[in-house]
Amino acid sequence: MLEQQLLNALTLGSVYALFALGFTLVFGVLAVINLSHGALFMVGSYAALAMVTRFNAPLWLAMLGAMLVSGTLGLLVDVLVLKPLRLRNAPHLIPMIATIGVSIMLTSAAQGLFGAEAMRFPEETLPAGEYIVGDVHVRALEIAIVLISFILMAVMFTILKRTQLGRALRAISESPKAAWLLGIPVERLFHATSFVASALGGIAGVLIALDFNAITPGMGQPMLHKGVAVIILGGMGDIRGALIGGLFLGFAEVISKAYLSSQMGDAVAFGLLFLILLVRPAGLFGRQLERKA
Amino acid sequence: MSNTLLSIRNVSKRFGGLHVLQDVNFEVPAGSIYGLIGPNGAGKTTVFNLVTGLLQPNGGNIDFQGESLLGLPSHRITHRGIARTFQNIRIFKEMDLLENVMVGLHDHLEYGTLGLLFNTPGYCRAEKKARERALELLTWVGLDHKADLLADSLSYGDQRKLEFARALATEPKLLLLDEPVAGMNPSEKTVLMEEIRNIRDRGYGVFMIEHDMRFVMGLCDRIAVLNFGRIIAEGNPDQIRNNPDVIEAYLGKEDDQ
Amino acid sequence: MSSMATWFNDFWSTYSTLVFTVGVHAMMALSLWLTLSCGLLSLANAAFMGIGAYASALLTLQAGWSFPAVLLAGGVAPALVALVIGVPVLRLSGVYLAMATLAFGEVVRITILNMDITGGPEGLNGIPLATEGWHILLLLALTIYVLHRLRRSKVGRAFESIKEDEVAARLMGINVARYKLLAFVLGSFIAGVAGALNAHFTFFISPREYGFENAVDFLTMTVLGGTSGLVGPILGGTILTLLPELLRFLHDFRSLVNGAVLVLVVLFLPKGIWEPRRVRAWWVRRTGVSK
Secondary structure, eight states, rough: OOOHHHHHHHHHHHHHHHHHHHHHHHHHHOOOOOOOOOHHHHHHHHHHHHHHSOOOOOHHHHHHHHHHHHHHHHHHHIIIIHHHHHHTTTTTHHHHHHHHHHHHHHHHHHHHOOSSSSSOOOGGGSOOOOEEEETTEEEEHHHHHHHHHHHHHHHHHHHHHHHHHHHEEEEEHHHHHHHHTTTOOOHHHHHHHHHHHHHHHHHHHHHHHHHHOOOOOOHHHHHHHHHHHHHHHTTTTHHHHHHHHHHHHHHHHHHHHSSSSSTTTHHHHHHHHHHHHHHHHTTTTTTOOOOOO | OOOOOEEEEEEEETTTTTTEEEEEEEEEESSSSSEESSSTTHHHHHHHHHHHHOOOOSSEEEEEEEEEEEHHHHHHHHHHEEEEEOOOOOOTTSBBHHHHHHTTTGGGOOOOOHHHHHHHHHHHHHHHHHHHHHHHHHHHTOGGGTTTTTTTSSHHHHHHHHHEEEEEEEESSSSEEEEETOOOOOOHHHHHHHHHHHHHHHTTTEEOOOOOHHHHHOSEEEEEEEETTTTEEOOOOHHHTOOOHHHHTTTTTTOOO | HHHHHHHHHHHHHHHHHHHHHHEEEEHHHHHHHHHHTTTTOOOHHHHHHHHHHHHHHHHHHHHHHHHHHHHHHHHHHHHHHHHHHHHTTTTOOOHHHHHHHHHHHHHHHHHHHHHHTGGGGHHHHHHOOOOOOOHHHHHHHHHHHHHHHHHHHHHHHHHHHHHHHHHHHHHHTOOOHHHHHHHHHHHHHHHHHHHHHHHHHHHHBBBBSHHHHHHHHHHHHHHHOOOOSSSHHHHHHHHHHHHHHHGGGGGGGGGHHHHHHHHHHHHHHTTSSHHHHHHHHHHHHHHHHOO
């Protein structure tokens, strides 16, 4: 019934928000739509799975491992692919196309290494326990997912709003050249942002893998589409927008799946995205794409 | 009393809370060279953007040859006969010079889809005429020998000339020049002065924004001075030169770019 | 002489589908090139191909239309859709347009997936094999001819100027919105016809063939081949259709090569393989002869 669905929506929505947060961070600071974010998300979940099954690591450690692996890959993409394009002053669409290529490579590699069959986390590694509140079954897993997502988002939010680092990042998102003139180490912060954003994507992957108990090489693609929907909804480059957009999409999807039809639930994300783009391309909170050099 | 080509009445423009132009009034007569000067940030380029339809005013009227330009999309305003160059030069870098100018001739190329698809004599004639006209314009600005070069390879001064030729290609009745001599050396400026006088003598109207005082005073028939979004003076060069408000607005600033 | 004929017959019976596919993919790459030449990155062309494929297949299977009529319908159907969504969508630029067309493409795919008349996830089976080599050759040649003539006319110049600087183009008297719509609709028509041709030699179509991954494939072909002219997309289409066949032994890692190709091309050959200016400069350096 409704409360149960709302709980599902909260769980799903908070991971969407987390995923979108990384995505929008890269967009805001590097002004790049990184379409390999979905693949990095997928890599995170495989990395965590590998740590749990091969190295018998506890789940929390595997999550950190996932963040590390995805973060490092994201950093590599920035250094090897995005940086040369930056130096060349390539128009906006070019880095986007390049990240599509990276995404294809990672997905194909994952399929080659792990096969196309869905894999699962072993039963015993999942947080056990279920609480019953009124009519609602609340799994410990769901609590963990929501908590982790919100804590990470809160941390990011605090860093961005209240620290020197956050100020520097915001300055860069306004104008990298001005920031550089002010002595801000722009290039290094680009790398750092790529690392952190990808790490967030990676752990989002683990959380989704736990929620649905399935890991496939192709899981990044639909997630990427949803991430795009979220940031378009909430505004590109806006952190609050990622949070609100993510929750909103989670709710919209769960409700339409429950009360309309299961397949159309997916179409909801895209339909919404399409409509929002037509009406208000900058999203609810967003700002213009083109920024001063 | 000469014909009024462009009439700007009580025009104002806001961006959010920022008033960029307030109650601006002036008229550009046909067959004359009209200058718009003022300190940086006074709102001069905004006036051009309003006239060419890139922005819409919050109030007031803009009439061209007696008809309102308000609400018209930019390409229609060009049809009516207004052409423009830009402060930061907006030529088509990946095209050669000839093609750049031919784009300006877009409206004046009459052929339909059939002509295009089947290489009809009508189509060939039109394209040939366009090519000749484009070359003519390039010759006029002294760039004909570079007609096949990529626009990107030109020097700054030459790029300005190209933009000029391209604007003329649209066969405007009024030419809006945004800082036409910025970055030019004195001899280039003298040449351009002559060219603009030629255009005026052929019956075109010229409306320009410039910072180079010598250039403006030497060329313009009438000048309007904009400061903080308001017209503070309007008249011929002598009147402007001696106007205390104008002098104050510039704080005795020297001309030169 | 007859051994050559035998060899050709053997070759053809094994590889005719592949050759046909190269032709179809070349058309798709050209349709994408058309929109790119106007500065539009549209990821909807795979969806338009799908609309054309399904429309034509259904008309053949259920309404018994003749093949030429079905091909025409296959082009007109997506063109009508493009006309309707083009007007609002083309107001967006750059990345937003790409996202909107991506979203649209997914909506189309999911709709096809969920409709009964289209056979749902199982797709449509038993489409008559009506396409012959000369159909593809003719339509590809026609496409090339039309695009070539457009390029050299004021339409091509208008596209190029819009791609470079929309504002300046507007001020040249070019009705930017109308030209963008032209590129978009014509591109969708070509994609639709390609889809119709494809449906009638593959015997079977499903929604999986017209999604985002496919749109990206076509984008890769165009980017790889080169966007400065018509040769590029055809070259890219040929290479990227044949390459997976040659790389069959890599199994799942085939796509990895595709992805790597895309990244490498973007990094090192920004204008693609076929770039007349670079080729010309290289020629001058080699032979010392200037044009």
